[in-house]
Amino acid sequence: MGATPADMPIPVDWYLYLSAALFIVGAAGVLMRRNLFIILFSLELMMNAVNINLVGFSRFHENLVGQNFVLFTMAVAAAEAAVGLAIATALFRNRQTLMVDLFDRMKG
Amino acid sequence: MENYVWLIPVLPLAAFIVTLLLGRWWIKESAHWIPILAMMGSLGLSLAAFIQIRGAKEPVVVELWRWFSVGSFQVPFALQIDQLSAVMLLVVSGVGLLIFIYSKGYMHGDPGYYRFFAYMSLFAFSMLMLVLASNYLLLYFGWEAVGLCSYYLIGYYYHKPEAAAAGKKAFLVNRVGDFGFGLGVMLIFVSFGTLDYVGVFEQVSAGAAGQGVLIGIALLLFMGAMGKSAQFPLHVWLPDAMEGPTPVSALIHAATMVTAGVYLVARSSVIFASAPAALLVVGAIGTFTAIFAAVIGICQKDIKKVLAYSTVSQLGYMFMALGAGAWAIAIFHLVTHAFFKALLFLGAGSVIHSLGGEQDMDKMGGLAKRIPATYYTLVAGALALSGIFPFAGFWSKDDILGSVWRDGKYLFWAVGLIAAFITAFYTFRMIFMTFFGKARMDEETQKHVHESPWSMIVPLVVLAVASLLGGFLGLPGKLGVIQSFLEPVFAPANHILGIEEHGLKAIDYALMVVSLLVAMLGIAFAWLIYVRRPKDLPLFFGALLRPAYKVVYNKFYVDEFYAATVVRLTVDGSRWVWHRFDEYVIDGAVHGVAWCWQGAGRLVRPLQTGRVQNYLLGMFIGVFVIVTAVVFL
Secondary structure: OOOOOOOOOOOHHHHHHHHHHHHHHHHHHHHHOOEHHHHHHHHHHHHHHHHHHHHHHHHHHOOOHHHHHHHHHHHHHHHHHHHHHHHHHHHHHHHOOOEHHHOOOOOO | OOOOOOHHHHHHHHHHHHHHHHHHHHHHHHOOHHHHHHHHHHHHHHHHHHHHHOOOOOOEEEEEEEEEEEOOEEEEEEEEEOHHHHHHHHHHHHHHHHHHHHHHHHOOOOOOHHHHHHHHHHHHHHHHHHHHEOEHHHHHHHHHHHHHHHHHHHOOOOOOHHHHHHHHHHHHHHHHHHHHHHHHHHHHHHHHOOOEHHHHHHHHHOOOOOHHHHHHHHHHHHHHHHHHOOOOOOOOHHHHHHHOOHHHHHHHHHHOHHHHHHHHHHHOHHHHHHOHHHHHHHHHHHHHHHHHHHHHHHOOOEHHHHHHHHHHHHHHHHHHHHHOOOHHHHHHHHHHHHHHHHHHHHHHHHHHHHOOOOOEHHHOOOOOOOOHHHHHHHHHHHHHHHOOOOOHHHHHHHHHHHHHHHOOOHHHHHHHHHHHHHHHHHHHHHHHHHHOOOOOOOHHHHHOOOOOOHHHHHHHHHHHHHHHHHHHHHOOHHHOHHHHHHHHHHHHHHHHHOOOOOOOOHHHHHHHHHHHHHHHHHHHHHHHHHHHOOOOHHHHHHHHOHHHHHHHHOHHHHHHHHHHHHHHHHHHHHHHHHHHHHHHHHHHHHHHHHHHHHHHHHHHHHHOOOOHHHHHHHHHHHHHHHHHHHHHO
16 A cells, blocks of 8 residues: 555545445345345445545545545435335335335245 | 240239239139239240240250259259240140130139139149249249149138048149159259259260169159159049039149149150160050049049049050150140040030039930030030040040050050040940930929030130141141151150151051041940930949949049058058157157256255345355455455
8 A cells, every 4th residue: 555645644544444344334234134224224334335435545546536436426325215215115005014024025 | 035935924923913912802703804814925925935936956945043052953943945845835824724714604603713713823823834944843843833733722612521631632642753753853963963954864865874773763753743644553633633623623633734744754755765664664554544544434423523534544645655755646645635625624514514513424414405505515525535537536546556556565555445445435425424315403403404604615615626626736647747846855765766757657547447446436335325225224234244343433442442551551650659659759858858947946946035135145245255256366
């Protein structure tokens, strides 16, 4: 890893640790929680882990491409939240529940 | 000639397409016009070609396009005009046109009117292709196409089970012969590397093939001819084919298609002349068929069946002539036979028409005064068939017997002479039973007896004139117009056989007188039995020859023999294969494969839990493994 820029008080490693931790929490949530809302929140966590990563490196490399990219990610995340919530609503109307382990009609 | 020849077959083809597509909803009751006009066009162009080819030494070959081009297998889609195909063209389009006109009256009001004319046009196209082909493969195409049309038209009244069965029988029996024909064509290609007539005949004349190969080719081709021209033992389909409408019987099963076998042998005259053993087989089969079918003809009660067996017998005569190397005379008999047999069939159709569909001669009689036009024309046809001077049949049949005599085949000659006697007998038996004596139909039919419309009478009259005068085309010896016209086609074959033109000697006149006397004797005999003493003599002879009569009446049990052997064997064999091979091996293999995959599916089925998180876990693990591998390896 190259030298940290002079005006960067926290070294880039810490960003990576934080991002990795956040990502693991999110992935665990997606894989293990039963409630569809919690899964959606966990997805947001994973996305934000990526954002932190991008921002950290943007600062580290002293160019704005990473930050630029984060703006797009946020927009997509907002759209995804809208779609995800709409799906959740539709599912609830059909099955009166949001516990994903009950949605197993495709069982072979 | 090169630029219009293709139109000769294409005109009827166009008529077929138009009539078939538009006939049902639009043309309907006037469906006859387009085919008739197309046939007129073909006839006109055939006449033009006929006049232009007169005296030409070489055939004219018009290549339209290359049909097959695979390595050394080159087959052009080419039409060939020479004197032989010109004569055939005139017969097919001329007799065809007359029969088309006749059909306008005969088929009037039939629900399948347009269908009839469409198939007839398709037949005309196929037959014209057959005679115009310049190579064996194109000939084979026409050959199969006429067989197909024959199948369609025999089964024209498809709601009648007998008609449907007869169509199937004709198709299947012809397959037997065509199997041989197909093998013959292959053998020609293997031996000579080409299928063009010109190329093949040149190589045969130059002695490029051994005697064994030539005999093989000749016999295989003759097998096809036996099927199509209904020679013993493949004759069984033709009498059954009479289930079709009468114009079909006249055009396809008397005048044109069944003579395709004769045409094939005459066309391949060089091959047959180089294989004398095969030529002997042709003569023997022809002679045997001539008398065999004539004998059966004596005992038939159905007027069309009499004519059908007569056709088989006359085709036998043609093969007898071919067997003696008298190619031109065989074609001459083909032409005269086309005239008078078409006339007889159309006349019989007119009789049937006037009686409202009755075909049994036991229920006819006394019609001479009621339908005079039909009567006189039909008698002209009968005189021609019996070979009475100066009708066409006299000249051609006598030429055949004369040429067989000159060839030294006295046994064939004697058999042919007896067959001529029988021919005259059964022909006039038919005339006497139909037109003489007391009327034997019921009151209702008798009241409705009527002469046929002009569209049926005109073709009858034209054909009657042709039957009267047609014979003068082929006067014996050096006087024969048709013989000298066909000379360029048959010169190579005659050269191989060493046949010279001959002048008329005393023996020829003697033979003529003998055959004329024999024919008149046959007529007199028929007159004695069926006019003079119809009450007791038919019964007397029937009782006297009871066992023989029974055998002949049942057509020598040939059909029964086939049913008990070939058909039985095929059916039982197929059933065995069905129950043993098909059910166990084929079905077993298919079911086995299905069973294997079913088992495999059952094995991996639990992997699909239907829970989305399980799949996601799999995805994460997969990505983790890949990333790890990329980063650390």
